[in-house]
Amino acid sequence: xxxxxxxxxxxxxxxxxxxxxxxxxxxxxxxxxxxxVAIMGPSGCGKSSLMHVLGAMTQPTSGxxxxxxxxxxxxxxxxxxxxxxxxxxxxxxxxxxxxxLSSRANIAIARYIHGSHNDPExxxxxxxxLRLLQIEDKMDRRPAELSGGEQQRVAIARAxxxxxxxxxxxEPTGNLDSExxxxxxxxxxxxxxxFGQTVVLVxxxxxxxxxxxxxxxxxxGRVVGEGxxxxxxxxxxxxxxxxxxxxx
Amino acid sequence: xxxxxxxxxxxxxxxxxxxxxLAVAIEVTLILIVVGLTMGIxxxxxxxxxxxxxxxMFNASPGTVALSFNTSVMPVAIGDLLRxxxxxxxxxxxxxxxxxxxxxxxxxxxxxxxTWDLVTGGFTFQEGRFFEGPDESVIDDLYAASxxxxxxxxxxxxxxxxxxxxxxxxGKGARLFIDxxxxxxxxxxxxxxxxxxxxxxxxxxxxxxxxxxxxTYPEYGTVPMADIVSMVTNRSIPMLDAFLAVVVGxxxxxxVLVIFLSMYTTITERTREIGILRSxxxxxxxxxxxxxxxxxxxxxxGVIVGIGLSFAIAVAVTSAVPTLNILITGEWxxxxxxxxxxxxxxxxxxxxxxxxxxxxVEALAYE
Numbered sequence: 001x002x003x004x005x006x007x008x009x010x011x012x013x014x015x016x017x018x019x020x021x022x023x024x025x026x027x028x029x030x031x032x033x034x035x036x037v038a039i040m041g042p043s044g045c046g047k048s049s050l051m052h053v054l055g056a057m058t059q060p061t062s063g064x065x066x067x068x069x070x071x072x073x074x075x076x077x078x079x080x081x082x083x084x085x086x087x088x089x090x091x092x093x094x095x096x097x098x099x100x101l102s103s104r105a106n107i108a109i110a111r112y113i114h115g116s117h118n119d120p121e122x123x124x125x126x127x128x129x130l131r132l133l134q135i136e137d138k139m140d141r142r143p144a145e146l147s148g149g150e151q152q153r154v155a156i157a158r159a160x161x162x163x164x165x166x167x168x169x170x171e172p173t174g175n176l177d178s179e180x181x182x183x184x185x186x187x188x189x190x191x192x193x194x195f196g197q198t199v200v201l202v203x204x205x206x207x208x209x210x211x212x213x214x215x216x217x218x219x220x221g222r223v224v225g226e227g228x229x230x231x232x233x234x235x236x237x238x239x240x241x242x243x244x245x246x247x248x
Numbered sequence: 249x250x251x252x253x254x255x256x257x258x259x260x261x262x263x264x265x266x267x268x269x270l271a272v273a274i275e276v277t278l279i280l281i282v283v284g285l286t287m288g289i290x291x292x293x294x295x296x297x298x299x300x301x302x303x304x305m306f307n308a309s310p311g312t313v314a315l316s317f318n319t320s321v322m323p324v325a326i327g328d329l330l331r332x333x334x335x336x337x338x339x340x341x342x343x344x345x346x347x348x349x350x351x352x353x354x355x356x357x358x359x360x361x362x363t364w365d366l367v368t369g370g371f372t373f374q375e376g377r378f379f380e381g382p383d384e385s386v387i388d389d390l391y392a393a394s395x396x397x398x399x400x401x402x403x404x405x406x407x408x409x410x411x412x413x414x415x416x417x418x419g420k421g422a423r424l425f426i427d428x429x430x431x432x433x434x435x436x437x438x439x440x441x442x443x444x445x446x447x448x449x450x451x452x453x454x455x456x457x458x459x460x461x462x463x464t465y466p467e468y469g470t471v472p473m474a475d476i477v478s479m480v481t482n483r484s485i486p487m488l489d490a491f492l493a494v495v496v497g498x499x500x501x502x503x504v505l506v507i508f509l510s511m512y513t514t515i516t517e518r519t520r521e522i523g524i525l526r527s528x529x530x531x532x533x534x535x536x537x538x539x540x541x542x543x544x545x546x547x548x549x550g551v552i553v554g555i556g557l558s559f560a561i562a563v564a565v566t567s568a569v570p571t572l573n574i575l576i577t578g579e580w581x582x583x584x585x586x587x588x589x590x591x592x593x594x595x596x597x598x599x600x601x602x603x604x605x606x607x608x609v610e611a612l613a614y615e
Contacts, residue, residue: 085529100256
């Protein structure tokens with residue numbers, strides 16, 4: 001499998017309330033193109049910080065973040081913004097839809113920023129995504145008029161409509177009940193299979209790993225284990241406590 | 249798409265939007281009304297001077313500026329000498345006195361009916377007749393309307409009671425006219441005049457008559473009426489520009505501060521929204537443009553409301569006080585509009601740059 005995303009000795013330190021927080025302490029990982037990967041770990045283990053660095057939202061303190069061979073960690077703000085625009089789709093736990101806009105406009109703004117709002121191929125793709133996510137009839141509603149699951153599906157549509165290379169989802173089911181969580185994860189899986197996009201799910205929910213190709217486990221700002229779900233899950237039973245493969 | 253965000257944001261915060269629009273409207277209105285009132289009064293005064301019909305104003309002080317008349321007096325007998333100057337058709341003496349009674353301020357002209365008619369072509373009476381004694385006055389229609397006076401009514405002028413003998417069309421020098429001798433008595437200027445209006449044989453004679461008068465009477469002031477009107481319309485009144493600059497400066501400052509406050513608070517409220525846009529790959533320039541376009545949108549609405557409000561106020565004021573003239577010109581509408589838009593951009597610039605400079609991660613975490 002071709003490696004799309006790779007981090008080398010990645011660290012991230014920030015200050016919070018006057019204290020220095022070492023969120024990432026030398027993360028090394030590789031994610032292949034078209035993979036659906038879960039990054040798991042307890043709260044405060046650095047998952048979200050890792051996602052922000054992988055998504056070019058912030059610069060690492062040290063180390064490298066290679067996406068398609070380019071080190072996005074050394075890009076300036078303008079280049080990282082350009083990179084986010086073209087290569088990354090975010091899905092957040094709190095959906096982060098613009099509350100004053102309809103679902104249609106929330107998706108359209110992403111295409112507008114990308115510059116693909118008039119692209120006929122994009123229109124066709126959007127129709128397909130909406131059908132797959134089963135939200136075609138929700139397009140005129142504002143976020144407040146949608147259930148949590150529906151809002152998250154709109155957020156997923158917004159993330160994937162520009163056909164980004166990588167979709168980063170931070171606790172995408174964190175605010176959903178189990179039924180909606182299952183629907184959303186099914187859809188991530190379908191989108192991953194249908195469009196071949198690389199999906200990285202950040203979560204502390206072990207049930208979510210059943211939908212991914214691979215699980216990377218983090219603790220205290222480091223990758224402490226990873227493994228294939230097909231093999232590792234079945235073999236070890238609980239990947240959270242017993243990672244299949246130790247990171248060398 | 250951007251329009252949709254702008255209008256959605258404006259609709260989502262109706263109070264903030266209304267206050268911002270109102271602030272811009274007040275800024276525009278303040279400029280248009282104050283400037284319009286100033287220019288209106290000056291222009292109307294100039295029109296009334298032009299309406300006298302004379303070619304030259306001859307007064308006691310050389311170099312006297314149009315609207316700051318020196319009320320020094322000179323002998324009425326000089327009028328006879330002026331009539332003898334070649335090219336002069338008629339001369340009429342006037343005593344000018346400021347009247348500050350009846351809740352207003354304006355000139356009272358003491359005039360000589362016979363010579364006044366020769367120079368000015370005479371009043372057009374809407375009602376009544378010329379005064380026939382020292383206790384009668386003639387007033388113009390706007391003064392009559394503003395003071396609700398009719399022929400036969402009594403009113404106080406320069407601490408004297410006068411009875412209105414006639415109401416005339418406005419536009420000839422002053423709004424109140426009394427007998428020259430009565431004015432001389434009241435001001436202690438027996439056989440004196442403040443100025444003479446001189447009518448020449450033709451407009452082409454004005455230059456030569458002015459030259460002759462200046463040569464013969466260098467101790468007095470000789471000013472072609474056209475220059476007086478021109479001085480007003482050219483806005484060369486001392487300190488007028490400074491006054492207007494202060495009014496405009498205060499108005500623009502109000503606009504900048506209100507827009508700044510409005511956008512600063514809304515940007516804080518919209519921190520998360522900006523974080524979302526940045527996470528979607530929106531450049532800083534996109535965020536700045538979005539906020540500036542939103543500001544410009546309600547500035548444009550504010551400008552339209554302000555212009556409408558100004559015309560409404562002008563109509564209301566001139567209906568209530570017919571002697572006031574608010575002159576709203578196209579030039580000042582453009583100036584006020586541009587100033588309002590510029591002040592809007594200035595007010596929104598810092599908040600927009602601050603919004604664009606926010607860290608996307610921190611912005612998304614904002615509650």
